[in-house]
Amino acid sequence: MTRQLTGSPAAPAAPAQTVPARQSRGRWSGRTRRDFFVFLALALPNLALIAVFTYLPLINNVYYSTLDWTLGSASATVVGIDNYINFFTSSDAPQVLGTTAMFTVVTVGGSMVLGLLVALALNSKVRGTTFARSAVFAPYVLSGVGVGLVWLFIFDPGYGVLSWLLRGIGQQSPQWINDPQLALVMVIIVYVWKNLGYCAVVYLAGLQSLPKDVMEAASLDGANGIRRFMSISVPLLSPTTFFLLITTMISSLQAFDLIRIMTPLGNGTSTLIYEAYLQAFGAYNRAGYSASISVVLFAILLIITVLQLRFVERKVHYS
């Protein structure tokens, strides 16, 4: 069920069982023509909106990225690829790219590993798993802004619960927000908290579709739980793992809400998307420069998506 989306471009239509009216008539008969206009009337509004607000911005972004342009200013100069050169040669680039890589790798790894562990707990045969499953998934649907504020309070060095717990064991609370490295750690923790439920539920579906007979055969052969998990479950779950790797990577690269609300200045937490936002809508109004960062981000996302489409058919079958 989880791979439908990514699998379908390869086989877009299966007309046999779908369209009742398939018998071929005259080439441009009245009915065909009527259907032609019915189709346009039904689909055109949506398609037009997608064209104007999804496809057009991609082209415009590339165009804006060639301009030296202050947001709100009436004039702009064409500077070619200078914005890209400026970005990659600036002292910001290693910082921004490093932060993006760190944030993405740790949040993806953290959500997936913890998600799998939670999925294993949810897969046990005790009562209450239904409630636990809903509870664990809940943060995924909650407002990032609300969640960010709640955790900002928990991390507050003066009055937060965490500082109180740390004092209990004789420690001073670190300055989570002012220290750039700790700010990144803090945002990563909250991001993983918010997203691991998604990984857990997808992994749970994967675990529940594992063939029971293979497991039973292995346990009859004397394989213990950990052995069965490592040698059977993990390899059999590889399509699920791949799906999650791609989807969580794409969403981590776009993470905005938590970063914005928890670290408004982007001190140590400026990922590509956040840097693009700050450059255009923060203090600088550098629209062209911001657009070039967006294009870089889009290129990265495009590469990941293409990889996904290329490898998605390489599913592992053991049955």
Place this chain on the structure above:
Amino acid sequence: MSTLSPVSPNPASGVGTRNAPDAGPGLPVHRDRPFSRTNLVQTLAGGYIPLIVATLVVVLPLLWMVLSSFKQPGEIVTVDLKILPQGLNLENYHTAMTTVPFGRFFLNSLIVTTVGSTVKVILAILTAYALVFVRFPFKNVIFVVILVALMVPPQVSILPNYILIAGIGGKNTLWGIILPGLGTAFGTFLLRQHFKTLPGSILEAAEIDGAGHWRRLWQVVVPVSLPSIATVALVTVVSEWNDYIWPLIITDRPETMTLPVGLTLLQNSEGNGAGWGILMAGAVLVIIPILLVFAALQRYIVAGLTQGSVTG
């Protein structure tokens, strides 16, 4: 289900084989599987403790938010942690609503979510019906166009969309917030997948009865597809309500801000120790409505969100 519970490997092997019909006597795993008391305790502990820990990690921060929203500054700015508030004091909610126009934010969020979701669901139904049931020469090309749109990250489009919408006078308007998100690739995709599974015979029957496309859509296809439509609707409601980056950029006046943007405004004015109670009251107002919707209808929401990689 009976395949593994690796949290407690040894007792689990007993649990795992209990249901296996062919695990007869004399098999190796059967020997160390007396249904003893210690074994039972271990199984319960192995199964329950991780579940309880996982649930608490999620629930406690949210509970803390609710409790803190009732606390007075004196109960928050203190060295001793007070877990329970002194009473159900609504002062923070009152302060949050008077410091910034919270009622207005709530109403704006409600309007944006209702209008946006309604239009998106209707557009998704119409497009999906056309893609599945209406003859058209380039249907596959159009479907690929929609699929690719599903993979275009909305975050990279904010600057061009800002320039476009601000250019036609949409800044600080509700329609400016709603319009760019109205095209729906996700809903179209999900409903198309569902419509393709409908048996052709029910539509043929309707066609023979002389029903045109419009009647077939609303009287046959939609009534039998309500669960899928509910899934699309709920996922859309959740993402519209929580949407942040776009309303943040396109509004800078309180009259048209939505709740998440309004919370940012509140954070700017109450961002000191004493303001935490007020901020938690604000967080409750943005989080609890979705939490209630989720609690009531989580089956649809989980199904919808785990089906596609991108929402919106």
